[in-house]
Amino acid sequence: MIGFRNVSKDRARSRARRLAGAGMVLPLAVGALLAGGAGTAVAGPGTGPTAVVSMGDSYISGEGGRWKGNSLTNSANRTGTDRAWVSGSSYDPAKVYGTTAGGCHRSDSAEVKSAGAIADVAVNLACSGAVSQNVFRASNGGVSYKGEAPQADQLAAVAASNNVKVIALSIGGNDLGFADIITDCALDFALWNSYCYDDQQEGVDRKIDGVMAGVGKSVDEIRAVMRGAGYTDSSYRIVLQSYPSPIPRGAENRYTQSDWSRLNTGGCPFWNRDSDWARDSLVPQIANRIKGVAAAKGVQFLDLRDMLQGREVCAKASKLVSTSTPASAKTSEWARWIDSSETQGLIQESMHPNYFGQLAAGRCLALAVAQPATANVGCKNTAGSDQSGMYLSPVS
Known part of the structure; x- marks a missing residue:
């Protein structure tokens, strides 16, 4: 946690309590449509x-898009990382998030905006913190969020004024309580000197069936809107x-777990055991269940579980930004x-793709x-390359 660096253990614990109190948010007005293009x-x-x-939700809305890497420099442009x-x-977060700064956090680099010329118009309806109910139509249990109508109702307006060819959906993480999992695991490292994986796994197992039902209903709601607008499924x-x-x-973390460097320097306060659980159990479990929903609903599955391999926070294969490493x-x-401590931006940006x-x-x-459209694929990066090195592999 960046606010903990170069502080005593007692002060670190005090600030860890602030983390618990603040929480982490993980992750249609006409204005939203216009902002989306x-x-x-x-x-x-x-x-x-x-x-x-x-x-x-936030993983596709563009939460975290303000940052080009992570830097220990707190002043000016933070060694070129703060857009x-x-x-x-x-600082003006609206330079990145536009009118959604402090709200849905739809960045100018969000996935749909960075996909290139796959369509004439890119519309970002996703919202940081959204759960499945924020996707459903209001007439079918949907709930407005951050001053905007449910996303499926917003989609109806988009479908009527454009020839929609692709709808990318990322949902379920907030329903599962992903932010709470991250918070609890960080506190177990910084404050309680204990592991989190066992208790967290029990919680995930209790919730995941209901979460996936919500993911499936989100797909159904999108289908219903599109059929109502005259689109065939194909x-x-x-x-x-x-x-x-x-x-x-x-083993891939460049900081040891035996001191406070993960807390004070790297911003990745997690034990090895908990890190292994998150990387090799939790993320694959969620991915495999979402793959099952995609198969049941007849939609394409894009597996991003390995997208950040070697590029994660504190990964040995990557570096902090500094004057010598731009x-x-x-x-x-x-x-x-x-x-x-929010010394750089908002805590809700933490643990998101930058x-x-x-x-x-x-x-x-x-x-x-x-x-x-029937091809289920995983996407990975090429070590030492930029986004142009991303490549697909088939998912069975």
Whole structure:
């Protein structure tokens, strides 16, 4: 946790309590449509500008897109990592998140915006902190969120004014309590000197069936909206994606767990055992269950579990940004570290793909869309390369 660096153990524990109190948020007004880039002309299936739409939570909305790697420098542009820097000690998150700064956090580098020319228009309806109910139509149990109508209701307007070809969906992480899991595991390292994996696994197992039911209903709600707008199921595709791991395995962490460097320097306060559980048990469990939903609903599955391999926070294969190591997609971390004291930005940005990670996710989406709609694929990075090195592998 960045706020803990170079402090005593007692002060670290005090600030850890702040983390527990603050929590971490993981992860249609007309204005939202305009911010997303939706067209205004009357169109629909087969006519008008083609559109790619993203729906769901913070992992696809663009949370964390403000940051180009992580740096220990707290002043000015944070050694080139802070894209919201204006001048001196002035920062404007709206440079990255536009009118959604402090809310849905839809970044200018979000996956749907970084996917390139896969459609004429890119519309980002996803919202940081969203759960499945925020995707459902209001008429079928959907709930408004952060001043916006449920995302499926927003989609109806987009589908009427554009020829929607691709809908990318990332949902379920907040329903599962992913932010609480991260918080509890960080506190067990910083405060309680204990492991979190056993208790957390029990909680995941209790919740996951209900969570996946919500993911499946989200797909059904999207289908219902599109059919209501005159689209056939084969006239567009839904890409249902899983989540990447923002932290590495214990053996792949460049900081030892035997001192406070993971807390004070790296922003990755997790024990090796808990890190291994998150990377090799939790993330695959979620991915495999989402894959099952995709198969049951007949939509394309994009597996992102390995997207950040070697680029995670504290990974040995990546580096902090410094004056001698500039921000670069080839050397910097692709996920945002934990900044519990909010000395740099907001804590809700923690543990999300950053600017570099979002460019990579966009490339993954573009590659997936270039495949047949029935092709389930995983997306991985090439060591030492930028987002252009992303590649697909088949998922059985």
